[in-house]
Amino acid sequence: MSSTDREQRFAGSGAIRDGHGFDAARLAEWLGQNVADFAGPLTVEQFKGGQSNPTYKLITPARSYVMRRKPPGQLLKGAHAIEREYRVIRALGAAGFPVAKAYALCEDADVIGTAFYVMDMVEGRIFWDSTLPGLDPANRARHFDAMNATIAQLHAIDPVAADLADYGRPGNYFSRQITRWSGQYAQDVAAGRLDDMDWLAEWLPAHIPPGDESAVVHGDFRADNMIWHATEPRILAVLDWELSTLGHPLGDFTYHLMMYHLPPHIIGGFKGADLRALGIPTEAEYVAAYCERTGRDGIDNLNFYLSFNMFRFAAIIHGIKGRMVRGTASSPEAASLVTVLPELAAIARATANR
Template sequence: MSATEQQLFSGTRPVAAAHAFDVGRLDAYLRGHLPGYSGELQVAQFNGGQSNPTFRLAAGERQYVLRRKPPGVLLPSAHAVDREYRVIRGLAGTDVPVARAHLLCEDPDVIGSMFYVMDYVEGRIFWDPRLPGIAPAERGALYDEMNRVMAALHRVDPQAVGLGGHGKPGRYLERQIDRWTKQYRAAETEPIAAADALIDWLPRHLPAGDETPRIVHGDYRIDNVIFHPTEPRILAVLDWELSTLGDPLVDFAYHCLAWHMAAGEGARGMAGEDLGALGIPTEGAYLQRYLERTGRVATAGGAPAVSAAEWGYYLVFNLFRLVGILQGVLARALQGNASSARALEAGRRARPLAEQAWAMAQRLDGGRVA
């Protein structure tokens, strides 16, 4: 991603016509429900994001962020801003940095769909995992911080923070495959042979066993965290729409897709890059550090609790899951109600990613990923 693309995804713009709402009605609601709210309300829409439209609210000396469900016909179980709100509230006070969540409005009459309001967090959001313009030493520190925060999330006891009901126990992968198959079919815009092959292959090659359910983010990427303005420290993890209870290793594998996707043509990855020169850890080293932080290495230098075959399967599944997400983005773009102006370009990545995932599935052999 170029510096120009970084600028396109960063910052705000006037509210898109497809996502416009009655600002006066929102203002009246906030005055009655948000303690400390005062001043003239000004609304701008964030450029980034493909799913839930997100807005910056400025009123008096305070700034907030509003996340809403998009208008129009939506896929089943998608755009769950109420789940986002509840998990952010639950994680407040843990080692997982989140913005302070203030209120959830489930009444669609206020702005046309459900929404929640949280604090605006000032900091840096990076859209390119290669971190152009950052010194190699700081790149390594930024990645180590992402690793630390994800490990902290996966160490949280869901019951202890009131999130024991945030998902169903057991059969996580099986249920996820079923869910994303349904999501993909519901948003399908054209036949993709590789996606059809994966839909057949994935349930027939499920790895044995299920991790103890933990809170999984579902979309943990470098552009879904806010770093401190000058320090390699995460101030808030964003975009909890896909969070649930599930297998943390599957969640971490999704995070590691950046090592398997090349940059360019709308993709944000770093496959084929000279990671050593960039100061970015290899996927293997990054995975090992996570396993150590979450106690999944039996002894120092011992065998990790994930085989190469399992890890390969988790990567294939997550590529397919991303295909399902992008198919939904494309469907919304074609309907004209997508959150991002570049949604059409993003959605068209579904086919090449499906083909990449199917090629990887075919190469899984004898516990090794070719």
């Protein structure tokens, strides 16, 4: 999928989709009681994006807000934990990390039908293609360096000091993650099975590298989950914290590194692009910059980390396929993700076999 296609499919907001509506008057009443300085009237639109948790633009005469909610319908256990998103955004904002200001969380399903939270609407620029189109090579290089610095900043945050010591279970991150995503993949029988996914579910736990670390990890750190300053190589807010937890920072960084290994039609990868002409650092240069910022000598077992992340992302897409079958997928564009599932699983297996 081209960057233009991705922007057309996922950018902006509009009418609320079928099955995702709610009582806007009831929401406005709740906002008036729980969000300081809120004043209606309220107009609600739904963002085109939000594959997992439906996301809405709340418009008032004075300002706009963003609301993320759990999707309606039957949900897999442990999925769509918007309560965790709210908690981590609050904590990281207090620690000086670039996130949207979180205002309030509602766990009372009687208000709009599911739990939700409200945060600030950050105005800025979103790049739907990880090559960051529209920038000259020198400026693009500065933007890549800003992404590198931001993920290194996240991994340097002390979970204890940020009041996130119990945000996840420290230690054995890869074993727990492989068990989790293998289980969700196997549990969602409606979405079917793939030979490559079955193979990876057996190969990965037998090849976990030695050593263990724990940090706050984002889980989906990529260019289109960031709001950038309109003219500067500066990230104003990192978005979409649904998959965040305490985990191994190399797992998080190498998920971000997948952009070097995937084709453009799979989450905007740029495998095969002319990096020098674009001003994008090579993978080795990007890894070296992260290692310098985080005090590492290098990253061994890179292919394991990459194949693990590809498997994990494929399992997420597999879950989206299952929600499509059940009729609870939150975006009409979910089908565009599901079509790449077999190819992504095959790339993951090939990466593991390298």
